Amino acid sequence: MARLNDHYLKLAAGYLFPEISRRMNAFSEANPGADIIKLGIGDVVLPLAPTIRQAMHEAIDELATPEGFRGYGPSEGYDFLRETIARNDYVDRGVRIEPDEIHVSDGSKCDSANIQEIFASDATVAVTDPVYPVYVDTNVMAGRTGEADETGRYAGLEYLPCTRENGFLPALPERPVDMVYLCSPNNPTGVVTPRDELRKWVDWARANGSIILFDAAYERFITEDLPHSIFEIDGARECAIEFRSFSKTAGFTGIRCAYIVIPKELEGRDSRGGSVSVAQLWSRRTNTKFNGVSYPVQRAAEAVYSEAGRKEVQANIDYYMTNARLILDGLAKTGLTTFGGVNAPYVWLKTPNGLDSWQFFDQLLEKAHVVGTPGSGFGAHGEGYFRLSAFGLREKVEEAIERISSSLG
Amino acid sequence: MARLNDHYLKLAAGYLFPEISRRMNAFSEANPGADIIKLGIGDVVLPLAPTIRQAMHEAIDELATPEGFRGYGPSEGYDFLRETIARNDYVDRGVRIEPDEIHVSDGSKCDSANIQEIFASDATVAVTDPVYPVYVDTNVMAGRTGEADETGRYAGLEYLPCTRENGFLPALPERPVDMVYLCSPNNPTGVVTPRDELRKWVDWARANGSIILFDAAYERFITEDLPHSIFEIDGARECAIEFRSFSKTAGFTGIRCAYIVIPKELEGRDSRGGSVSVAQLWSRRTNTKFNGVSYPVQRAAEAVYSEAGRKEVQANIDYYMTNARLILDGLAKTGLTTFGGVNAPYVWLKTPNGLDSWQFFDQLLEKAHVVGTPGSGFGAHGEGYFRLSAFGLREKVEEAIERISSSLG
CATH class of the missing domain: 3.40.640.10 (Type I PLP-dependent aspartate aminotransferase-like (Major domain))
Structure with missing residues (x-):
């Protein structure tokens, strides 16, 4: 048989985002009514600008x-x-x-x-x-x-x-x-x-x-x-x-x-x-x-x-950065320690109560129906951290903050 | 300095299509009035289909x-x-x-x-x-x-x-x-x-x-x-x-x-x-x-x-394949030996009079103002051959055939 590049086989089998999807889908199946809010993968949501x-x-x-x-x-x-x-x-x-x-x-x-x-x-x-x-x-x-x-x-x-x-x-x-x-x-x-x-x-x-x-x-x-x-x-x-x-x-x-x-x-x-x-x-x-x-x-x-394109694009960026500010403010009130979110569309938070990244992921999914990204997926020093993305529709982001607050409260 | 991938340096410096462009541009500069017809690079010319x-x-x-x-x-x-x-x-x-x-x-x-x-x-x-x-x-x-x-x-x-x-x-x-x-x-x-x-x-x-x-x-x-x-x-x-x-x-x-x-x-x-x-x-x-x-x-x-897309696309393919047939017929009349062109948009021809691929390229450019691709650019066994593409507007293709015929006649 043809010899393949087996360096590929060194790669961790469970890639981060597929594993997130797997857990999310399993939860959805077990809880068909749950309205999950995704602040995990950093994907934009606002429509393409008119220009x-x-x-x-x-x-x-x-x-x-x-x-x-x-x-x-x-x-x-x-x-x-x-x-x-x-x-x-x-x-x-x-x-x-x-x-x-x-x-x-x-x-x-x-x-x-x-x-x-x-x-x-x-x-x-x-x-x-x-x-x-x-x-x-x-x-x-x-x-x-x-x-x-x-x-x-x-x-x-x-x-x-x-x-x-x-x-x-x-x-x-x-x-x-x-x-x-x-x-x-x-x-x-x-x-x-x-x-x-x-x-x-x-x-x-x-x-x-x-x-x-x-x-x-x-x-x-x-x-x-x-x-x-x-x-x-x-x-x-x-x-x-x-x-x-x-x-x-x-x-x-x-x-x-x-x-x-x-x-x-x-x-x-x-x-x-x-x-x-x-x-x-x-x-x-x-x-x-x-x-x-x-x-x-x-x-x-x-x-x-x-000129028009620049304005439209800036309005969308401002929208996402307002989301980021809302997330930072909301999480601060819950007592969570946060980083980032001021010059980037990502908020990096310390998981509370000694939970590891995936434990916090599961807790957030189960109690708040919110999906984020476990920090450990980004490397060993990401363990004990968690990423929330500011790319979301405002009402979803606000709802997510509320749910996270009550779930931790 | 950072160590780079020097396997790249093994690549022949004069890549085929840039060398074609170089000779074509040099000819254009020396002959500003010349209307060059390009049947070299295999690029389509018909507008995007409506569907x-x-x-x-x-x-x-x-x-x-x-x-x-x-x-x-x-x-x-x-x-x-x-x-x-x-x-x-x-x-x-x-x-x-x-x-x-x-x-x-x-x-x-x-x-x-x-x-x-x-x-x-x-x-x-x-x-x-x-x-x-x-x-x-x-x-x-x-x-x-x-x-x-x-x-x-x-x-x-x-x-x-x-x-x-x-x-x-x-x-x-x-x-x-x-x-x-x-x-x-x-x-x-x-x-x-x-x-x-x-x-x-x-x-x-x-x-x-x-x-x-x-x-x-x-x-x-x-x-x-x-x-x-x-x-x-x-x-x-x-x-x-x-x-x-x-x-x-x-x-x-x-x-x-x-x-x-x-x-x-x-x-x-x-x-x-x-x-x-x-x-x-x-x-x-x-x-x-x-x-x-x-x-x-x-x-x-x-x-x-x-259904509509299929018809439009087929009409364009038929157009190009008619070009190919015209090229084959035209070149046959000049006594050139040709291959391909029946089930592919490329005609592969034997260069006449013992010319090598680049000599024939230069001759065609100078005498007929037609650009094709030297077979040797595709490998050692392409030497003594030449590729003409059927991707062209009909009037250009017909004009090219006429010019090639007269230049060889």
């Missing part, structure tokens, strides 16, 4: 005419979108990024999953703990780790604990690594890495020849004076790649569009010690394995930056 | 309402599409395929590029020569080959020559391999593998524990009684994966939708010799690295199977 809808309609009509039809587009995105992104998300905010440093994709999950391919097969990797599971799993699948131990940690990865004690801001790795994944605003903790911390990371990466993979998919949810991009830090162009997404920002989880930023200066080395352009490898990967994002979707993404 | 346009409009309007909004969809495609595909493309044609064996994606290039990831890192690979370059390049990038020799062949890959002598139907590999890529109707030769040949392949694969990666992206262009799917052959469910695409069939090169079929019976083995389900690994890959195809695009693909 974005209009842009998609126009693009489709264009494709349906002989003169407007377009087939294959550039694999890394149309210039109209790359230019719009570079100008609005960077240049107008005082950050130098050029359009050809923007690589458009169909999602940040895909980008943050695929980026490891351009690193050496034995490249060393550091991740935070808790962590967005995709960073870890894709390196496991690529064979950069050994087996997982009983806490779910894979041999060969460097884990950087994010704890209450360090304000959920990880210490620098103890040894140099080829790549390190950082996520700010953080999923799941909701904490943003402040400027002085980012400065430390950039200095460390440059001194150690590491590349920072900076996931800023939630940057639009920042409300305080905190960095939106790692490229706000001098020297980051020599040591960082940034991931951005339209998914949560503009309600694109079902539409699919994102981008990654790779500065021209960014280099790594080949096995003989020669310098290699990171952007060049990524372009080669993209051109060989991808055929670009659907044209109407790229027009939709462009519309996010129009 | 497909309508389905996309409706899906977008649905997303713009509170009750119709959908966020993340299932990574492997919505049931409505998987069921429609299984029924129309397989069950109604007498082939047993179930909806959950259909995995929806954003393109066959992506699928045929990504599939190698679920094989062992040292899995052995056979490809035809000439070949669609993605099959080769992605295995080079994954480190399954050595360096390329002067003809562009990579050490460690088994190449199966497709020549005029064997009717462009490759012999079976001389040694067992873990995976073999077959493409039928073939890009670039336009030849379809007949039933008895496919039968040989299936028997061989089962006897040798190989998996056939069967690219049927052009099956809708078959006009004669030839197999559209490898699953028409008994036993293929135990040894094959099939790739299908909406790109050429329904004008989706810019819209992006395709699918792959993995039968439940298909198994490979892990390094300890245990059986592993191929579909299970692919699902794990998809769920970890992909977030599904844009919802309006999936509704567009569904519309391809409606």
Whole structure:
């Protein structure tokens, strides 16, 4: 029989979100009348904004005419979108990024999953703990780790604990690594890495020849004076790649569009010690394995930056951030200890009464009919924590807070 | 500096299509008045069919309402599409395929590029020569080959020559391999593998524990009684994966939708010799690295199977296949020897007067202002051949044939 990639078999069989679904479905079957409110998976709920809808309609009509039809587009995105992104998300905010440093994709999950391919097969990797599971799993699948131990940690990865004690801001790795994944605003903790911390990371990466993979998919949810991009830090162009997404920002989880930023200066080395352009490898990967994002979707993404689009999108973000504030206020009254929720659409809470994450999950499901995400699903240091998402309809969020309060009261 | 994947550096620097563009642009600059007709890259030109346009409009309007909004969809495609595909493309044609064996994606290039990831890192690979370059390049990038020799062949890959002598139907590999890529109707030769040949392949694969990666992206262009799917052959469910695409069939090169079929019976083995389900690994890959195809695009693909959609799409296919017939007839009159073009939108021709592929490319560009694809770009056995695509507007195709005839006359 054909030999398969058995690194896949190292992956924990019970993936987080399927396990949540399993328990939720089991509860529903046993309690057919229960109205479950889901604040688990971070998926948006508000309808597509009118300006974005209009842009998609126009693009489709264009494709349906002989003169407007377009087939294959550039694999890394149309210039109209790359230019719009570079100008609005960077240049107008005082950050130098050029359009050809923007690589458009169909999602940040895909980008943050695929980026490891351009690193050496034995490249060393550091991740935070808790962590967005995709960073870890894709390196496991690529064979950069050994087996997982009983806490779910894979041999060969460097884990950087994010704890209450360090304000959920990880210490620098103890040894140099080829790549390190950082996520700010953080999923799941909701904490943003402040400027002085980012400065430390950039200095460390440059001194150690590491590349920072900076996931800023939630940057639009920042409300305080905190960095939106790692490229706000001098020297980051020599040591960082940034991931951005339209998914949560503009309600694109079902539409699919994102981008990654790779500065021209960014280099790594080949096995003989020669310098290699990171952007060049990524372009080669993209051109060989991808055929670009659907044209109407790229027009939709462009519309996010129009005057009307910007307002509509901001209104939705404000709506979700009001949810976050309501959750924080409501939980504070119950005596729960919370983190995040101010610059991110996630609230990270300490489980009460010494319950572990899954025990609290079960209690919330059974007593309040509310579903969240057990912190332990994000890593060993997530044990004893729980994530609530602010992506929900207002009345559901309010109802959920009430039910949680009574269930704990 | 961070260590990168230097297998990428083995890839030939001058990729085929960029080199074509380079020569075309140089010619345009030197001859500003020249009206170049492109029959090179196989990209569709007819506008999006009305029924497909309508389905996309409706899906977008649905997303713009509170009750119709959908966020993340299932990574492997919505049931409505998987069921429609299984029924129309397989069950109604007498082939047993179930909806959950259909995995929806954003393109066959992506699928045929990504599939190698679920094989062992040292899995052995056979490809035809000439070949669609993605099959080769992605295995080079994954480190399954050595360096390329002067003809562009990579050490460690088994190449199966497709020549005029064997009717462009490759012999079976001389040694067992873990995976073999077959493409039928073939890009670039336009030849379809007949039933008895496919039968040989299936028997061989089962006897040798190989998996056939069967690219049927052009099956809708078959006009004669030839197999559209490898699953028409008994036993293929135990040894094959099939790739299908909406790109050429329904004008989706810019819209992006395709699918792959993995039968439940298909198994490979892990390094300890245990059986592993191929579909299970692919699902794990998809769920970890992909977030599904844009919802309006999936509704567009569904519309391809409606009564009206089917007629519109067939009319476009007929249009392109009439182009192919015109090219075949026109070239025959010039005395050129041609292949393909009857069951595929590609005509494969022998270059005249002992010209090599690039010499003929230059001659055609200079004398006829027509661009095609040099056969040598598809592999060493493509040398001395040339590909013309039938994807063009009728008047352009007719003009191109006339110009080619006069330039050779």
